[in-house]
Amino acid sequence: MNIRTLCLGILSFQEASGYEIKKEIEEGMFSHFIDASYGSIYPALSQLNAEGLVTVRAEEQTGRPDKKVYSVTEAGRAALAKGLLVVPARDKYKSEFLFEMLFKNMLPEAHVRLAIEKQLNDLREDLSRMVECRAEGQTNEGSEFIMGYGEAVLTAGAKYLESKLAELQPKIKLAAE
Amino acid sequence: MNIRTLCLGILSFQEASGYEIKKEIEEGMFSHFIDASYGSIYPALSQLNAEGLVTVRAEEQTGRPDKKVYSVTEAGRAALAKGLLVVPARDKYKSEFLFEMLFKNMLPEAHVRLAIEKQLNDLREDLSRMVECRAEGQTNEGSEFIMGYGEAVLTAGAKYLESKLAELQPKIKLAAE
DNA sequence: TGATGCATGTAATCCGTTACATGATTCA
DNA sequence: TGAATCATGTAACGGATTACATGCATCA
Numbered sequence: 001m002n003i004r005t006l007c008l009g010i011l012s013f014q015e016a017s018g019y020e021i022k023k024e025i026e027e028g029m030f031s032h033f034i035d036a037s038y039g040s041i042y043p044a045l046s047q048l049n050a051e052g053l054v055t056v057r058a059e060e061q062t063g064r065p066d067k068k069v070y071s072v073t074e075a076g077r078a079a080l081a082k083g084l085l086v087v088p089a090r091d092k093y094k095s096e097f098l099f100e101m102l103f104k105n106m107l108p109e110a111h112v113r114l115a116i117e118k119q120l121n122d123l124r125e126d127l128s129r130m131v132e133c134r135a136e137g138q139t140n141e142g143s144e145f146i147m148g149y150g151e152a153v154l155t156a157g158a159k160y161l162e163s164k165l166a167e168l169q170p171k172i173k174l175a176a177e
Numbered sequence: 178m179n180i181r182t183l184c185l186g187i188l189s190f191q192e193a194s195g196y197e198i199k200k201e202i203e204e205g206m207f208s209h210f211i212d213a214s215y216g217s218i219y220p221a222l223s224q225l226n227a228e229g230l231v232t233v234r235a236e237e238q239t240g241r242p243d244k245k246v247y248s249v250t251e252a253g254r255a256a257l258a259k260g261l262l263v264v265p266a267r268d269k270y271k272s273e274f275l276f277e278m279l280f281k282n283m284l285p286e287a288h289v290r291l292a293i294e295k296q297l298n299d300l301r302e303d304l305s306r307m308v309e310c311r312a313e314g315q316t317n318e319g320s321e322f323i324m325g326y327g328e329a330v331l332t333a334g335a336k337y338l339e340s341k342l343a344e345l346q347p348k349i350k351l352a353a354e
Numbered sequence: 355t356g357a358t359g360c361a362t363g364t365a366a367t368c369c370g371t372t373a374c375a376t377g378a379t380t381c382a
Numbered sequence: 383t384g385a386a387t388c389a390t391g392t393a394a395c396g397g398a399t400t401a402c403a404t405g406c407a408t409c410a
Contacts, residue, residue: 001273002369009276019389033272040370042391064378065389084280088273088292090299095210096178096265098326099186103261104319115265122267142281149275149337156333160326179397196361217398219363241406242361 001089003036003044008072008080011054013138015071018042029133029143032126032150045070053079113168120161127154178266180213180221181230185249185257188231190315192248195219206310206320209303209327210268222247230256290345297338304331 010021010030018041025036045068048054053076059067072080097119104112130147133139139147187198187207195218202213222245225231230253236244249257274296281289307324310316316324 001276006276009279012280017389018391030276033270033275035269035271035370037371038389038391039372039393046391061388065376067389080280081283084277084284085288087295088277091274091296092212092269092271093210094212094269097268098210098323099178099183099207100261100265101322101326102186102319103189103257104322105317106258107261111262118264119268140282142279145278145281145341146275148341149278149334152333152337153330156329157326160329164322164325194361195363212398214399215361215363216365216400223363238360242404244361 001083003040004048005080005083006034006036007041007044007048007070008053008076008083011070011072012077012080015069017067017069018045019067021045027129029130029147029150031129032154033146048076052076109168113165116161116165116168120158120165123154123158123161127151127158130154178260180217181225182257182260183211183213184218184221184225184247185230185253185260188247188249189254189257192246194236194244194246195222196244198222204306206307206324206327208306209331210323225253229253286345290342293338293342293345297335297342300331300335300338304328304335307331 006025007021010016010024016024018038021041022036022038024030025034045054045056049056049070052073054070054072057069057071059069061067097115100107100115101112127150130150133143134147183202184198187193187201193201195215198218199213199215201207202211222231222233226233226247229250231247231249234246234248236246238244274292277284277292278289304327307327310320311324
């Protein structure tokens, strides 16, 4: 799956500018499992436009640069539907955190604790972003499904880390008393 | 984190050839959160060797091409330790499956069911690989930690999908009767 | 006899990120 | 006054994958 399909997918829910698509990706319900930068989004949109899969409309704004609002065309919807029928690639999960934890016993405990706390924080951030998205509404069957999945997975990870942190904590309390 | 550090890390546990490192990555306990191909592993090993972070030894084999067994040097261990102290990048998770599920209501139900079953299968594969690794032994504190994490997360995902499949199943039974 | 596993390596290519370039507005 | 937000875009660069090249052994 490439960024073109991604843009097509997002636009199929709501017309948007490149800037807004980026925001949706990093703050919306996609943030957990998708990533993209301006450097890939803008060229993708131009390309889609050239192929007739989306249309553009310039929206004037006072004191702001014009906004280029993209909408998906019928051909675009067809392309999306076709793209969705190919068997999806296996999930890719990359974690430097886990790699680092593999060498737990070589590392100072304070560093390990910090790393776990940072990871826990990341997971909680993802979780609360999901809760927000749910609250903001416009949920459909699909978004419910993916948020349920994300919630299940993130919560499980967070729980695990919390229990591991609890095993580490006593040493701090001892030092504080 | 780059592949050089990855190789250094794996070699710090056990000397190995490029081929074996690849196997370890795709079948060992790393498979869940790391990825690398020959095209990146072999050049990385040559480079590490040129920098004196690893040494090579050619192992003759009957009826097989020689094996180049790499071992980490003291300088290599130091480089690894230094590399582990930088703050790890945030986890990256990419899922075409979840993206596709976002459009659940546009897709034929049979397709959705297949996609979920495939995903469930992938998760179970990852899980059983972890169980195998645990059984094979040579676990340390670090590997216990990451396998615990992986197990928690994968199990949660699998449970969620199972419950969703159960909601879908009735229609099949109806058709069968 | 044909697929799979063992074993190493390179070159072309792709996909995307980072950094750069520009500029007004609003909020602290 | 300086940072953050809104807004678009390009060029250079990087990092890794894919495909290619080679070849013997084993198992079904």
